[in-house]
Amino acid sequence: MESRDLLRHQIIESLITHRTEKVADAAMNVWEKLATEIISVVGEEGFNSLYARSLFLTQSSFPWLAARSVSPQSDHRFAELKIHLAEQTPVQARVANILLLITFTDILTALIGEALTTSILRSAWGSEELMAGHPNDTSNKAGKEFDNE
Amino acid sequence: MSNKVTIRRLPTGVPGLDNLLGGGLPEFSFNLIAGTPGCGKTTLAHQIMFSLANPDYRALFFTVLGEPALKMLRYQQQFPFFDINKVNESIRFVNLSADLLKGDFDRVLSRISDEVKAYAPSLVFVDSFRSVVQSVKRDEQSASDLQRFVQQLGMQMTSWQATTFLIGEYLAPESESSPIFTVADGILWLSQNLHRNSMVRKMQVVKMRGQAQAPGLHTFRISDEGIQIFPRAIVQPADALGAPIKYSTGEERVSMGIPGLDGMLGGGLPAGYSVLVVGPSGSGKTILATEFLAEGVRRGEPGVIAAFEKSPSQLLNNKLNALVKAGHVGVIDTRSLDLSIDETLHDLIETINRMQAKRVVIDSLSGFELSLAPEFSEDFRGSLYRMVAELTALGITILMTSELEDRYTDLRFSPFGSAFLADAIIVQRYVEIAGQFKRAFSVVKVRGSEHSKDIRLFDITNEGIVIGETMSEYAGILSGRPTLSPG
Numbered sequence: 001m002e003s004r005d006l007l008r009h010q011i012i013e014s015l016i017t018h019r020t021e022k023v024a025d026a027a028m029n030v031w032e033k034l035a036t037e038i039i040s041v042v043g044e045e046g047f048n049s050l051y052a053r054s055l056f057l058t059q060s061s062f063p064w065l066a067a068r069s070v071s072p073q074s075d076h077r078f079a080e081l082k083i084h085l086a087e088q089t090p091v092q093a094r095v096a097n098i099l100l101l102i103t104f105t106d107i108l109t110a111l112i113g114e115a116l117t118t119s120i121l122r123s124a125w126g127s128e129e130l131m132a133g134h135p136n137d138t139s140n141k142a143g144k145e146f147d148n149e
Numbered sequence: 150m151s152n153k154v155t156i157r158r159l160p161t162g163v164p165g166l167d168n169l170l171g172g173g174l175p176e177f178s179f180n181l182i183a184g185t186p187g188c189g190k191t192t193l194a195h196q197i198m199f200s201l202a203n204p205d206y207r208a209l210f211f212t213v214l215g216e217p218a219l220k221m222l223r224y225q226q227q228f229p230f231f232d233i234n235k236v237n238e239s240i241r242f243v244n245l246s247a248d249l250l251k252g253d254f255d256r257v258l259s260r261i262s263d264e265v266k267a268y269a270p271s272l273v274f275v276d277s278f279r280s281v282v283q284s285v286k287r288d289e290q291s292a293s294d295l296q297r298f299v300q301q302l303g304m305q306m307t308s309w310q311a312t313t314f315l316i317g318e319y320l321a322p323e324s325e326s327s328p329i330f331t332v333a334d335g336i337l338w339l340s341q342n343l344h345r346n347s348m349v350r351k352m353q354v355v356k357m358r359g360q361a362q363a364p365g366l367h368t369f370r371i372s373d374e375g376i377q378i379f380p381r382a383i384v385q386p387a388d389a390l391g392a393p394i395k396y397s398t399g400e401e402r403v404s405m406g407i408p409g410l411d412g413m414l415g416g417g418l419p420a421g422y423s424v425l426v427v428g429p430s431g432s433g434k435t436i437l438a439t440e441f442l443a444e445g446v447r448r449g450e451p452g453v454i455a456a457f458e459k460s461p462s463q464l465l466n467n468k469l470n471a472l473v474k475a476g477h478v479g480v481i482d483t484r485s486l487d488l489s490i491d492e493t494l495h496d497l498i499e500t501i502n503r504m505q506a507k508r509v510v511i512d513s514l515s516g517f518e519l520s521l522a523p524e525f526s527e528d529f530r531g532s533l534y535r536m537v538a539e540l541t542a543l544g545i546t547i548l549m550t551s552e553l554e555d556r557y558t559d560l561r562f563s564p565f566g567s568a569f570l571a572d573a574i575i576v577q578r579y580v581e582i583a584g585q586f587k588r589a590f591s592v593v594k595v596r597g598s599e600h601s602k603d604i605r606l607f608d609i610t611n612e613g614i615v616i617g618e619t620m621s622e623y624a625g626i627l628s629g630r631p632t633l634s635p636g
Contacts, residue, residue: 042218043244050219112222115233123237 008109008118012101015125016094023093024085030101030125031078037124038108051077054104062096064088156359159312162200162230163193165378165495169352169367170335171360178358179306181329183319184339189350189371190316191221192228193339194274196375197314199230201272202239208272209264210242218244221276228375241268254298258305265309273306276316303332334358340366344524349489352378368489379491381535403508403546406444407437409616413592413601418573420507422596423537423547428577432588433609434550437575438510439469440613441548446477450507453500455481455493457516479504488521490532494539501545509540513550534570541572572596580626589626 019026039047052067059065065084081100085093109117158173167173174180174197182190194210202208212218222242225231236242243264248257265273306313315329330336336355341348350369354362369378402417411417418424426434435458442452454469472478479500481493497509511517518529525532540547549571574593579586591604604626606617623631 039244039247041242041244042222043212043246045246046217046219046244111219113226113233116222116226116236119233119237 008105008114008121009102011121012105013098016098016101022086023090023097024082027085027093027097028078028082030097031081034101034104034121034124035077037120041120048077050104050107053107054100055081057103057107058096058100061099062092065096065100158360159201161197163196163376163378165367165369165380166197166376168380169354169363169378170357171354171362174312175334175357175359176312177307177310178334179303179313179332180315180335180337181333182314182316182337182339185341186318188339188341189369189376190318190339191276192225192371193337193376194276194314194316195225196228196230198240198272198274199232199235202235204239206239206271207268208240208274209268209270210240210274210276211261211264212242212244212276213246213249218242228373230375241270258298258301261302262305265305265311270309271311273309273311273313274316275302275314277318299329300332303329330356342524344522347522347524349522349524368491370492379489379495381491404444404448405437406440406447407614407616410614413603413605413616414573414595415599415601418546419595419598420546421541421544422572423541423549423570424573424575425571426548426550426575426577427553428550428590429553429579432577432579433607433614434552434577435466435469435512436609436614437577438512438548438550439466439472442472442478442508442510443468445508446472451477451479451504452508452510453479453481453497453504453506454510454512455497455517456510456512457520458513479506489525490521490529490536493517494536497540498543501540501543507545509545509547511547511549513552515552530570537570573600578626580620580631582623582631589620 015030016026019029021029035047035051038050055065055067064087065081067080085097088096105117105121108120157176158167158170159176160173161167161170182194184190198208198210212221226233241264245257245260248260261275302315315333317329333356335357338353338355339350340353341350350371351366352369353366354364356362363380365381367378367381369376401420402411402414403420403422404411404417405414426437428434438454442454445452452472454473469478473480481496481500500506501509514533518526521529537547537549553576571594573595575590576593577588577590580589581587588607588609589604590607591602592600594600603619603621604623605619608615608617620626620631622633624634625631
C-alpha cells in the first residue's frame with residue numbers, strides 16, 4: 001500500500017514539475033481536468049467538500065492558501081487558488097500545489113480506495129501523462145506559452 | 150410462429166433472482182427497483198450491473214441525490230462482485246445532482262440522453278428515483294412536470310435498446326400511485342420486515358411483463374458476498390408443465406434399518422413418503438433417525454440431516470458422527486434464530502443434489518421452529534407443508550422428528566398439528582410397568598398401506614433399537630398408565 005501511495009505521489013510531483021507553463025496556469029489545467037472527472041462521478045458537492053477539506057489540511061503547511069470565500073462558484077472554482085499561487089515564487093507555488101493535489105488524492109483514496117482513485121486520475125489526466133509523468137503535447141505547450149506572454 | 154419476437158433473458162448474476170423473475174431479466178426491459186431505505190436496492194443494482202457488464206455490454210450508472218456517490222463507491226467496493234477493472238472500461242458512474250438541483254427536468258433528461266448517446270450503454274441505472282420526486286414536490290406545477298419527466302424518461306429508456314433500471318425509495322406498492330408503476334415492465338420490491346427483534350429481508354417481483362415470475366414474497370440475505378435470494382417453495386400444480394414430479398406409488402419400499410420395524414410398516418416405508426416420529430424427550434427419536442440414515446448408507450443411498458437440536462460440533466451421536474465424517478451423510482448448517490424455511494430448503498436441496506441423497510432427516514421440527522425468525526414461526530405449518538411437498542416431489546424419503554410433551558391424559562401426535570402432512574406416523578411413549586419406565590411405540594399411520602396395529606415395547610441398546618414384545622395383555626398404554634387387561 002505504501003509503495004503504491006508513493007507512486008501516485010510521484011506521478012503528481014512529476015506532472016506538476018515538468019510543466020513549462022506558468023505555475024498557476026499549469027495548476028489550473030491540472031485542477032480543471034481533475035474536477036471535471038470527479039464531478040462527473042461523485043457530483044459537484046462531493047468534489048467541493050473534498051477540495052475544501054484538502055485546502056484546510058494544506059493550510060497548516062502553506063497558510064497563504066486559506067480560502068476567503070466559503071462556497072466556490074463552479075465557474076471560477078479555482079480562481080482564488082490561481083491568485084494565491086501567482087503571488088508566490090514559482091518554486092513555492094509548485095510545492096504547495098503538489099501538496100494540495102497529494103492531500104486531495106489521499107482523501108479520495110481513503111474514501112474509495114487506491115484502484116478507483118488511480119482509475120479516475122487516469123481518465124482526468126490521460127494515461128500517457130500519468131505514466132510518463134510529463135506533458136505529451138508539445139504543440140499545445142508552445143501555444144500556451146504564447147498565450148502567457 | 151417464428152415471426153414472433155424473441156426476448157433474450159439476461160442472467161442477473163444474483164443467486165436465486167433468475168428463478169424469481171421467471172428465467173432472467175428480459176433484455177431492453179424498463180425496470181423499477183423499489184423499497185425502503187437500507188433494503189438493499191443499490192446493492193442489488195450493482196450486483197446485477199457488475200455481473201452483466203463487459204466491454205461489449207457496457208453500463209451507465211447515474212447517481213442522483215440519494216446516496217452520496219462517494220459513499221456508494223466506498224461501501225459497494227466491499228462486495229467481491231465490485232470489480233474495479235470494470236469501472237470506466239465497462240461501467241461509468243455519472244452524477245446528476247448539479248443538474249437536478251436547478252430543478253430543471255428537461256436539463257436532467259437531456260443530460261441523461263446525451264450521456265447515453267455518448268457511451269452507448271446496454272444497461273442504464275438511475276439511482277435513486279425518489280430523490281427526483283422529493284426534490285420537486287413543492288407545488289402542483291412541479292408535480293405535473295415530474296409526471297411528464299418520468300414518462301419521458303420511461304419512453305426514452307425503452308427506445309435506447311438498453312435494459313434500464315430506476316432505483317427508488319418507496320414505502321409500499323399500494324401507497325404509491327406514481328405513473329412510473331404503470332410504465333415499468335418490471336417492478337422489484339425490496340423490504341425489510343421487523344418482527345420482535347429479528348429482521349427479515351424480502352423481495353417481491355410485483356410485475357414482470359411477458360413472463361411468469363414467482364409470485365409472493367421471497368426472503369433474501371445480504372452477506373459479505375452480496376445478495377442471495379431464496380425463492381419460496383411453491384407447491385407445483387400437478388404436471389401443469391409436464392414437470393417431472395414423482396409421486397410415490399407405494400410400491401418401492403425403503404428399509405428403516407431396525408429389525409422388525411419394516412414388517413410393522415407393511416414391508417418398509419414407501420419410497421418418497423414422509424414419516425413423522427413423535428415422542429417425548431429421550432424416547433429415541435434421533436436414534437431411530439440415525440438408523441434410518443445408516444441403513445440408507447448401507448444400501449448405497451447417501452443421506453442428509455438438518456440437525457436443529459444440537460450444535461454441529463457436538464453432533465448427535467457417535468454413529469451419526471462417523472457417517473458424517475465418512476462423507477455419507479451431509480449436514481445442513483443451521484445458523485440459528487433468523488432462518489427462513491426457504492433458506493433451509495435451499496440448503497437442503499443443494500446438499501441433496503450434491504450428495505445424490507435419497508434420505509433426509511429433519512431433527513427436530515421443534516428445533517427447526519425455534520431456529521426460524523419469529524415471523525416465520527407463525528406460518529410454520531404452511532411453510533413446512535410446502536417444504537415437505539417440494540422434497541417428496543424430488544423422490545426423497547423424509548424422516549422428521551417431533552418432540553411431544555409427555556402427557557398422560559391424552560394422546561397427541563405433534564404440537565403443531567403437523568401430523569396431517571406426514572404420510573406415516575410412528576409414536577413413541579414412556580410407559581410405567583412394574584415400577585419401571587419402559588419405552589413403547591406404535592405405527593399409527595402409513596398412508597395407503599397395510600401396517601401393524603401393535604403397540605410394542607422397545608429398548609435402546611449399544612446395537613441400536615431392539616423391538617420387543619407386543620403389549621397385548623395391557624390396555625391404556627398410550628395414556629402412560631397401562632393396566633393389565635382382564636383375560
